[in-house]
Amino acid sequence: MLAVSHLKKSFDDLMVFDNFGLTVPRGGFTALVGPSGCGKSTFFDVLSGIVLKDEGTISWCGTTYPHLGRHVAYMQQKDLLLPWLSLLDNALLPVRISGKNRHDREKALFLFKRLGLLGFERYPPGKVSGGMRQRCALVRTLMFEHELVLLDEPLSALDAITRRSLQQHLLLLQSEFGKTIVMITHDVEEALLLADEVLVLTPFPMVVRERFVLDVPKPRRSDHHELLRIKEYVLDVLQRDAHNGSSVSIPAGLVSPIGGA
């Protein structure tokens, strides 16, 4: 389990989060939804050690660490593929750098096949579409040995069709490789389609405003009536928070509001 408590981070006078906490179950898929600039990416940066925290504890599988830099695979919004390497060499970069397992080429090729990239291994990133680049970045992320995967809006730059396809791949790969995935997204529908639980975040400082555990079996349909209700509710929460509005009523049914951490 990933457990974060009393986390504090500020930049000069701006308090990004203070006394922030959340827990993420091992092997689950958790989505973080919140408005732009609320500190979600900073939270990932703090988790991965790119940015140092001011205070607080971060623990993974019962052990407390200053950060999880050596324990997470982090896929950022930009694909960050190196234009001078082929797609396969980009995907194999974590393995080549760690120098641990030279046989991971087969694993990379297997993932290429699963994600429809087979035949494009030798292509440079500049010669393929944005969707293929993003899929390659996903393969690179999965090539990390780490169980915990942080995805920062990995699909936001893609068109609707590619996005839907990659969402399905994400689900398959999560169940296949048993990864614990935490994903930031602005797309409430995407969060509801993929995640086992959805955390709704609000800014200044960032707090978990609502937490939904979703029992709807996967793969899910976006027109599922319960998901539609939750979607409306989450959007309402975000909209009202954006306007400093009053509280909203929580819908009944499959939705399980547990409350903010």
Added chain:
Amino acid sequence: MRKSGIIALAGVILIFTTWELACRILSVPDFILPAPTRILAVAVFQAPILLPHAAVTALEIIMGISLSLLVAVPLATMMYANPSIERAISPFLVVSQAIPVFALAPLFIVWFGYGIAGKVFMAAIIIFFPITVSLLEGYKNCDSEYVMLFRLMGAGFWDTLRFLYWPWALPYFFAGLKVGVTVATIGAVIGEWVGAQQGLGYLMIQANARLRVDMVFAAILWLSVMGMTMWICVGIIEKKVIKWN
């Protein structure tokens, strides 16, 4: 041909035609200012005399480039890896450019003699600065998001250098090298002026003393051809190496 190319060609033709006509109409003697056609004729028909000297100068320049690369690349890398080294070395780099190479040439003749070594060092000193500064600038311009990615992958400095910094800095490196190879002729020729037994600079001094201004211009023409050829060669290598741009 593009419009800019046509304009450039027209400009060159205009200058040389004016020069040619001025020499013919005003009957300017060859020992003052030879006509372009005369210079061209000397450059072509006196090639058996010019080419051995050109080969020596070319060798000095190529060796100078090699020497400066051997020093500039590791130095720029060390300066990037360790900012304290950069702070310590930067003043010397600036000073090395502030001192005119003309001032160093006699010293190099004293230290290395009339052979090729002094000219190689002269060429190397001139090329060294643009390559070092360009490469260092290339390293520094590396996108911080990529650096973070490598840090997350647990990459050390040398892995990051191999896979990220060096390829990232290559366009900057080649920009510096292009500047370097074109100005390298200056170093070699100045070295030959001060003291040499071969080379186009030596030939220019000898020809000038005999009022063979047409030969001086022919040597300049060959130097220009050499500079242009090296610039084109670096451009071809750049295109082969940097395929992703």
